[in-house]
Each structure stands twice: as C-alpha cells, then as structure tokens.
Amino acid sequence: MNRALRLHQHLVARPDLTNTQRQAAMLALGEDFFAAGLLDRAESVFNELLKNYPKNTAACVPLRRIYEQLHEWEQAFALTECSVTDKDERKRLMCHYLCEQVEDDLSKAQLFQADERLKQALGIYPQSARVQVLLAELALARGDRALALKCFRQALTYDQHLLASLVKRLLTIFTRPTELQQLYNVVSTEYRRSPDAKLLPFLAAIAQEVGQGESLMPLLHQHLQRDVGNVQSLACAARYLSEEAQPEAKTALDELSLALGRLAGTMPRFQCTQCGYKLHDYVWRCPACHHWDTVQGQ
Ligand SMILES: [Zn+2]
Structure with missing residues (x-):
C-alpha cells in the first residue's frame, strides 16, 4: 500500500477532524483505493461518505465510475443524477446503462424485461441509435424480421457511422x-x-x-x-x-x-477517437479510456 493511502487512512481515523476535513480525507482515501485498483474498498469509502454526508456529491462521480467498471449498471444509473451536470450527457449515460442491462436480458431470453427497459430508455433518450439496435434484436428474438429491419434502419438514421459496425451482422440475418x-x-x-x-x-x-x-x-x-x-x-x-x-x-x-484479404484479416477494424485504442469488434464503451460512443470504424 502506498504512502498517500496510509496517510489518508490515518487521517480519516483521527477524532479531532472537522466535518469538512473528514469529508476531504475520505474523498482522498477513496480516490487512493480507486487508483490502486481496490475497487470494493473505494466503493465502501465513497458509500460511507455519501451516507454520512448526503449533500457531498463529490463522491458520486468516482462511485459511478467504479460501478461502470464493475458492470453494476443499476447502481451506476442511480448515480447519474448527482454526478453528471450536463443534461444531455446525463440522458445519454442513463440510456447506455439501461441498454447494458437489456443486452444482459436478451442473452438470458428475458424478453419482457428487455422490452420494459427499452421503453424506459426511449422515454429518456428517444434519439438513441443503440436503443433502436436493441429493439431490432428484441424483434428478432420474437421472430419479427420486418420490424427488426425497420429498427436497424431507424438506428442508421440516428447514427450513420453505425453501418460499418452493423453491416456484417445485417448480412448474416437478412x-x-x-x-x-x-x-x-x-x-x-x-x-x-x-x-x-x-x-x-x-x-x-x-x-x-x-x-x-x-x-x-x-x-x-x-x-x-x-x-x-x-x-x-x-x-x-x-x-x-x-x-x-x-x-x-x-x-x-x-x-x-x-494477399490483401489476408492482410485485412490481421488489421483492427475499429478505433477509439478519444484515445486511439484499436479493436477488431465494435463496442459502445472504449475498454481503454472508458468513454462512451467514441469507437468508430477506420
Ligand atoms: Zn478510448
């Protein structure tokens, strides 16, 4: 354990701290645990901070990032209100958190649950291309190919860049x-x-x-x-x-x-516009820099 972490642990335990000092020390301790990759310990420090000082929303941002990394989407969703000030950004993130859960629902064939969540996501962020892609997947799971094609097309009107990531799948379905x-x-x-x-x-x-x-x-x-x-x-x-x-x-x-075909097979088809990370398959969230919607075909 590094020195800063030990120092902050020691500081938090001191009884003579003012409320403001204790909150700052707890926040720093949580950040230390987070930086050291000790996510569950960081999570409990931030949660304790929020429990004792509900008005201190500074803990909401790192706590939401932890839940994103742990794929605890419901908890990440619950923290968007206090951690994201930009209204559009908040809606976009809430929509992604719901969509992550929908993907899980679809993989377990929980179609009713997926439907309910997609309705909620549409209410929050109607122009989401990802919701349309998932509506298409839900329609396919229910055997409605015409509706699926319609939803895929709708997704492309919202985000034409998606075609590069979808076209391979479209060709296997239709x-x-x-x-x-x-x-x-x-x-x-x-x-x-x-x-x-x-x-x-x-x-x-x-x-x-x-x-x-x-x-x-x-x-x-x-x-x-x-x-x-x-x-x-x-x-x-x-x-x-x-x-x-x-x-x-x-x-x-x-x-x-x-020869060109062989070469093409070795090259990543997608890249993150934020950090430059290259990938073979499309993902909604960059695994390197953790930004949403930054991966594009190259
Ligand atoms: Zn990235």
Whole structure:
C-alpha cells in the first residue's frame, strides 16, 4: 500500500477532524483505493461518505465510475443524477446503462424485461441509435424480421457511422431476397451519399447476392482513382477487377486480392477517437479510456 493511502487512512481515523476535513480525507482515501485498483474498498469509502454526508456529491462521480467498471449498471444509473451536470450527457449515460442491462436480458431470453427497459430508455433518450439496435434484436428474438429491419434502419438514421459496425451482422440475418434488396438499397444509398471505403466490400457482397454486381464496376473504378481506401476496399476492388481481366492478368489480380484479404484479416477494424485504442469488434464503451460512443470504424 502506498504512502498517500496510509496517510489518508490515518487521517480519516483521527477524532479531532472537522466535518469538512473528514469529508476531504475520505474523498482522498477513496480516490487512493480507486487508483490502486481496490475497487470494493473505494466503493465502501465513497458509500460511507455519501451516507454520512448526503449533500457531498463529490463522491458520486468516482462511485459511478467504479460501478461502470464493475458492470453494476443499476447502481451506476442511480448515480447519474448527482454526478453528471450536463443534461444531455446525463440522458445519454442513463440510456447506455439501461441498454447494458437489456443486452444482459436478451442473452438470458428475458424478453419482457428487455422490452420494459427499452421503453424506459426511449422515454429518456428517444434519439438513441443503440436503443433502436436493441429493439431490432428484441424483434428478432420474437421472430419479427420486418420490424427488426425497420429498427436497424431507424438506428442508421440516428447514427450513420453505425453501418460499418452493423453491416456484417445485417448480412448474416437478412438473407431472404426481398430483405437483401432492402439492405442493398440502404447501403448503396448511404455509399453514394458519402463514399466510405469501409462500406465498399459489404456493398459489393450484397450487390452480388442481389445480382447487381455489374452496377458496382463504375463505383470501384471511381474508388481506385479518387479515394484513400483501406485494405478491405482494395482487396474487394482487386477481386472485381480480376473478373473483367484477361486470363494472364486475372491470376495476378486474384493473388493480389487474396494477399490483401489476408492482410485485412490481421488489421483492427475499429478505433477509439478519444484515445486511439484499436479493436477488431465494435463496442459502445472504449475498454481503454472508458468513454462512451467514441469507437468508430477506420
Ligand atoms: Zn478510448
């Protein structure tokens, strides 16, 4: 145990402290435990501080961070009121805490519970893309594919960046011809509106499924001539080019496409815009800096 921690423990135990001094010492002690990774001890110090001095809301912020780390979402939710001053930020966090619980409900097939919490989350933060994604997952769990597709589309109108993280899942769920055509319309409209290299391989995959591979050729040429691109989009372009190439060039393009595909498989697809942490899968909260909604496709 470090020196500051011992000092603060000693200080808190002294009987001659004023109320203000005791609160400051307890807060410092809690922070020490937290910094040392002793979350349950930090939790009990902060809770004692709040119990003895309910008006001292300084303990609410670190206590909420502890509950986030412990995945105690109900307790984190209860502390948003006293720990977050910005109204919009508070609603966004409350919504995430509910959504975390909904994911847990869905994994246990507690659909009624998930439904109730999603209604609550919608009431708090109606424009949440995450709520729409979970409404879609709930609809899928209930076998309502049309509603699920509608909710996924609604999620994308709230946050178009989500498409890069959702498209892989969408392709595994919506495999029926009419659904694929709708997916193609969504991704294609989005790509034409704002050409994003991350979407190109998925657009190509869906285009082939719905028999519109040909229509993609001009977009691929445009991409190669004009955009920065990424490994996945270049692998996709090489694969397409090999289809219209002469036999001798075709073999080389196939090899290039496979090599780029292997390289793409080793590269993280997502990155936190706050701290730069890279990940293979999308998450709502960065595991490194603990910020919410900062992970994006790269
Ligand atoms: Zn981060």
